[in-house]
Amino acid sequence: MAWLIIWPLAFYGLAGLSHIAARMLGGRGNWFSARLALFWALLAATPAALLYGLTMGLIGPGPQASLTGFIWLLGLAWIWLSGLVEAETQEATI
Template identity: 45%
Template sequence: MAVSSDILRSFRAPRAVVRGLLGDRREARILVYLMAACALIFVAQWPRLAREAHLSDAVPLDALMSGALFAWLFVAPLAFYGLGGLLTLVLRIARSGVEGFAVRLALFWALLVASIPALLYGLVLGFIGPGIEATLTGALVVATFSVLLVAGLRVALEAPVADA
């Protein structure tokens, strides 16, 4: 099934989607999910960065954009792989038999799906600015990520460990 269809289905049945994604165990595929999520979140930063550059002449827009590009496309993937390893370690301490691939898939998929409301959050910050609207939209992004991560981790705890 197409990734866009799976993203939409994740809002209705996140555990079923993650369970289906576990059928194809390729690390390259979940790396693409992570990089796509980071790229979408980078794009979501553009309106906010343009607003900041317009309101203040302290830092030009190209400097703000290059900093965000470096942060989201080079540093964030490494940080999320580290977070995936830490989550795997914690879950293995709590319950043996947890596979690292399933935990990373749950984390990266939750980030990819949460990047969709993150695009809205970026627009709100860019056009309206800080305020209650931005706070509520940011809470929506965090809630989406949290719910999908918990659902994915529950599937990871249920999944049998694949033979290496």
């Protein structure tokens, strides 16, 4: 139930906070582009998240799972920040 109701609201809030932070740093995007950057990053990093779950299920907690989780979070952060920079450097058209 939490994944269907609470997490999307939390992600919308996180996207809004990232948009506000980008605006403070001179960003020119809009709310939609900030949400698009976050949700696209979550979608694009899903295979790494599935690999992390598979590692936890088959091997269990340990250095392998920690490394896989770190790679997943690093990829998510890279895709999100790249998308957010691109979204905030474009003039808002929507």
